[in-house]
Every structure is written in C-alpha cells, then in structure tokens.
Amino acid sequence: MGEPPRDFTPDLRRLKVWPTMESSPWRQPYLADLTYGEMYRLANAFVPGRKVRILEVGCGQGFLSLELARKGHDVLGIDVDEKVVKTARRVMKSDAYKSNRGTLEYQVSDFSSWNNLGKLYDLVIFNRVLHHIPRPNKAVDKVKHLLTSRGRIICIEYAYDRFERRSATWFYHIRRVLEQAGWFASYKRLSDNIQVSVNRIMKDWHGHGRKERLNRFKEMHEPLRKLFRERHFSWEPYIFWDIFMGLRIPSVETEIGFARSLKAMEKALIEKAAISPILFCFVGDV
Ligand SMILES: C[S@@+](CC[C@H](N)C(=O)[O-])C[C@H]1O[C@@H](n2cnc3c(N)ncnc32)[C@H](O)[C@@H]1O
Numbered sequence: 001m002g003e004p005p006r007d008f009t010p011d012l013r014r015l016k017v018w019p020t021m022e023s024s025p026w027r028q029p030y031l032a033d034l035t036y037g038e039m040y041r042l043a044n045a046f047v048p049g050r051k052v053r054i055l056e057v058g059c060g061q062g063f064l065s066l067e068l069a070r071k072g073h074d075v076l077g078i079d080v081d082e083k084v085v086k087t088a089r090r091v092m093k094s095d096a097y098k099s100n101r102g103t104l105e106y107q108v109s110d111f112s113s114w115n116n117l118g119k120l121y122d123l124v125i126f127n128r129v130l131h132h133i134p135r136p137n138k139a140v141d142k143v144k145h146l147l148t149s150r151g152r153i154i155c156i157e158y159a160y161d162r163f164e165r166r167s168a169t170w171f172y173h174i175r176r177v178l179e180q181a182g183w184f185a186s187y188k189r190l191s192d193n194i195q196v197s198v199n200r201i202m203k204d205w206h207g208h209g210r211k212e213r214l215n216r217f218k219e220m221h222e223p224l225r226k227l228f229r230e231r232h233f234s235w236e237p238y239i240f241w242d243i244f245m246g247l248r249i250p251s252v253e254t255e256i257g258f259a260r261s262l263k264a265m266e267k268a269l270i271e272k273a274a275i276s277p278i279l280f281c282f283v284g285d286v
Helices: 028-045 063-072 082-093 137-147 165-181 194-206 217-227 242-244 252-271
Strands: 053-057 073-077 104-108 121-126 149-158 231-236 279-285
Touching: 028 063, 028 149, 028 242, 028 252, 053 063, 063 073, 063 082, 063 104, 063 149, 073 082, 082 217, 121 137, 137 149, 137 217, 137 242, 149 217, 165 194, 165 242, 165 279, 242 252
Parallel strands: 053 073, 053 121, 073 104, 121 149
Antiparallel strands: 149 279, 231 279
C-alpha cells in the first residue's frame, strides 16, 4: 500500500470513501465497518467495567483506543512506529467527541522495553500485535505485572501458521470467481488449475519471511493460558480481509452484499470446522 492521503482519518465515526487507499478496508465505509468496526465490537464486549484504565499495545493509527476513550475509559496507546502514532494523535485532536472522552494519550515506544513508571492498568489489549513481538512469552509475562489484581488481557491475534489447504482452496474459489468477473485487482491472476493455484496461495501465505518474523499460534496461546485464567476463547473470521484488499465490484450495492456474505460464509465454515481459522480472541483474567 502506498502512502495514505495527508488527511486520512482512520476513525469509525468518520467513515468515508478514501479512493486512493486501494488495498485497505478503510477505503470504503462498509469494508471498514466489517473489519475494524468488528474488531472494536469484539474487544469492547470484554472490557471489564464502565470506566477502566486501558493500555493498548501496538495501537497503530489508534481507531480502537479512540473508540474506547469515547466510551469513557482512560486509554494509553503505545506503538513502536512514530508515523502511525502521528496519525493517531492528529485524529485524536480533531475528534468532535473529545469533551465526553476519558483521557487519551499516545506514546511512541517498543513494548519490550517500555517502562510503565509504576502505573497499573485494568485492561491490556493486543489487537493483531503480539504475533509481531519477539519472545511473546516475555511480553505476556510483562502484561501480568502491568495489571491490577482484578486486571484482564484481551488478545485478538493472527495465527498465520494455522492457514492450511482447505482454507487455501476456499480462498482460491472465491478469488477465481471474482477475477473472472473482473471484480478483483490482482497483480497475477490465478489459473484454472486448482492444484497449481492452491500451491501458489499456500506458498504466498507462508512466504514473505513469515516463519522467521511472526510468532506461531502455540507461541502466543501457551503463555496466555499459563499466566491467565481463560475467560473466553473464540476463533474469528479473518481470511476475508485478504479478499477485501483486492475486491473491486463496480456497484456499491453489490459490493456491500458480497462483502457481508463473504464474512458470514467464513464464519459458518469456521463453525462447521470446514476450514482452519487464523484469528483468535483470548480473554484472560489475572
Ligand atoms: C498489524 S498492525 C495492528 C495495528 C492496530 N492494532 C490495528 O489493529 O489496526 C501491528 C502494529 O504493532 C506495532 N508493533 C509491532 N511491534 C511492536 C512493539 N514491540 N511494541 C509496540 N508496537 C509494536 C506496529 O508498529 C503496528 O502498528
């Protein structure tokens, strides 16, 4: 993805069309709602109280921290990337709801070396971040020391190593139909040879140095289960995000309908154990 426009506003309450954000769900309000909006609703369902102190690790451009502060919580978002924090701060400053917000602050920091200066939190959230942090067991252990005695962790994470042939085959059929209809932007189209194409999808998915750079499901889940009392665990649809990136249906109405159905289809396939899901939500208490 290229540079976002200078005034790009990743805010669930200010959704609009961003035509140049080509491979991002933020480019269309309904795609943003089905992806980032859904992440917010999932995390929000497990916030332990009406006004709690929240640390969001790897907050990115801040859409989740912002929304939680608007609910009245006091939120600190940290991220190692200065650029995304700059966007988060800009969005925070132009927020029309700021007078009713809890406190909201962003810091540029690497969680592994971040110092909480003695401050404790009621909730620590990782949203698609722990899989990037080296030695996830250390990161999870650190969270334990940042939480109050009634604290909670919410971890919504990508487990790339769970992507397997059945998922790749489903992905192939969806993408192939869209490509044939001219409704998918791809740098190289898939062929009608299923085996060749599914192999290519599998290779792409597990390639790009993922094995070297990203944590696997077990490396994240084991310390979470060991150090926290599990309160909730679910598998969530996520493969559809990759289809959304290339989706180019000229009729907005058709694209909305297709996007909703695709997500519902992945959810149903997960429930029937027909594909192996790749995004999990773990909620644990101290
Ligand atoms: C996939 S993005 C997710 C961003 C955001 N949570 C979201 O869901 O849109 C991962 C984010 O984690 C941040 N990150 C990666 N390693 C980090 C670390 N060690 N400490 C803090 N942030 C980190 C990256 O800079 C990036 O913004």
